Amino acid sequence: MTQPVVCTTVDQMREALDARVAEGATSVGLFPTMGALHDGHLRIAQTAREENQLVVVSVFVNPLQFGPNEDFDSYPRQLDQDVAGLADCGVDLVFAPSTEEMYPGGVPVVSVTSGQAGSVLEGATRPGHFDGALTVVNKLFTIAQPGPGVEFRAYFGEKDAQQLLLMQRMVRDFNHRVEIRPVPIVRSETGLALSSRNQYLTTDDAAHALVLNRTLHSLAAGELTLEQARAAINREPGVKLDYLVTVDPDTLAEVEPRAGTLALTAAWVGPTRLIDNLKI
Numbered sequence: 302m303t304q305p306v307v308c309t310t311v312d313q314m315r316e317a318l319d320a321r322v323a324e325g326a327t328s329v330g331l332f333p334t335m336g337a338l339h340d341g342h343l344r345i346a347q348t349a350r351e352e353n354q355l356v357v358v359s360v361f362v363n364p365l366q367f368g369p370n371e372d373f374d375s376y377p378r379q380l381d382q383d384v385a386g387l388a389d390c391g392v393d394l395v396f397a398p399s400t401e402e403m404y405p406g407g408v409p410v411v412s413v414t415s416g417q418a419g420s421v422l423e424g425a426t427r428p429g430h431f432d433g434a435l436t437v438v439n440k441l442f443t444i445a446q447p448g449p450g451v452e453f454r455a456y457f458g459e460k461d462a463q464q465l466l467l468m469q470r471m472v473r474d475f476n477h478r479v480e481i482r483p484v485p486i487v488r489s490e491t492g493l494a495l496s497s498r499n500q501y502l503t504t505d506d507a508a509h510a511l512v513l514n515r516t517l518h519s520l521a522a523g524e525l526t527l528e529q530a531r532a533a534i535n536r537e538p539g540v541k542l543d544y545l546v547t548v549d550p551d552t553l554a555e556v557e558p559r560a561g562t563l564a565l566t567a568a569w570v571g572p573t574r575l576i577d578n579l580k581i
């Protein structure tokens with residue numbers, strides 16, 4: 302098994318990437334993450350491995366996308382363990398920059414704004430979150446851009462459905478030369494969507510968190526109305542609903558539940574905020 306090359310600066314990253322392209326790599330897959338990798342991440346890294354000659358995974362806990370009362374300081378950081386998992390997937394390059402490397406001089410003067418689509422749902426509870434996520438991914442697209450003649454793909458999980466849609470919009474709006482590859486949600490055997498923040502859950506929390514996926518399925522099956530589904534989530538001990546809506550998957554406009562819509566939910570399970578979604 303070959304160890305990935307870990308680059309901590311933009312220059313190192315570009316040098317390593319350019320060298321591999323000069324050696325003949327004709328496709329590059331970029332998978333942006335915040336680390337604390339779980340099996341869902343590793344599945345995505347494997348998909349990127351199958352589809353590209355060169356695979357780059359970025360690991361960066363991006364301060365710009367955290368609100369002042371969110372978990373930036375406590376977010377799990379475990380780079381050595383992450384690199385070991387990525388080595389098993391055959392990842393070539395890991396880009397793990399410091400905050401100073403990504404944002405020399407502090408908060409960037411020029412940044413990406415996510416508009417109306419970034420101010421609803423996740424954006425309503427986490428103001429500025431998507432501006433931060435788009436800004437860092439915009440930089441990553443520039444940093445890992447392999448240049449003309451080389452296919453460039455970027456991988457995003459459907460768990461973060463609103464983020465995925467916004468990334469697609471940014472690529473269209475900024476004419477980024479990259480193909481966005483959506484990856485289906487990876488779940489535990491019990492149905493819980495895998496998430497780095499699941500590390501915060503107690504055993505009881507993890508059991509109560511199953512109400513999210515269970516309720517999405519009941520809604521999709523027509524066994525519950527939206528109101529009943531919201532009530533079912535709020536009845537679960539220790540769980541407090543943020544939102545449960547059905548939306549048009551292309552616009553995020555709220556619509557009645559019907560085939561072709563996407564049910565999206567977010568809830569606090571104890572102190573931990575989780576999200577999930579299901580296509581109806």
Ligand SMILES: Nc1ncnc2c1ncn2[C@@H]1O[C@H](COP(=O)(O)OP(=O)(O)OP(=O)(O)O)[C@@H](O)[C@H]1O
Nearest residue numbers: 334335341457458460461485486487495496497498
């Ligand atoms: N269970 C999953 N299934 C599919 N994609 C996932 C899953 N978990 C994470 N991803 C995707 O991996 C990428 C990196 O996500 P991130 O590093 O934030 O992990 P996370 O598990 O979503 O963490 P968090 O708990 O902070 O939400 C995102 O595109 C995200 O959608």
Ligand SMILES: CC(C)(CO)[C@@H](O)C(=O)[O-]
Nearest residue numbers: 333334335363434437461
């Ligand atoms: C895309 C991303 C890595 C940007 O920081 C983050 O929002 C995430 O992990 O989904």
Ligand code: BAL
Nearest residue numbers: 335366367430461464
């Ligand atoms: N998984 C999306 C990144 C975040 O929650 O900040």
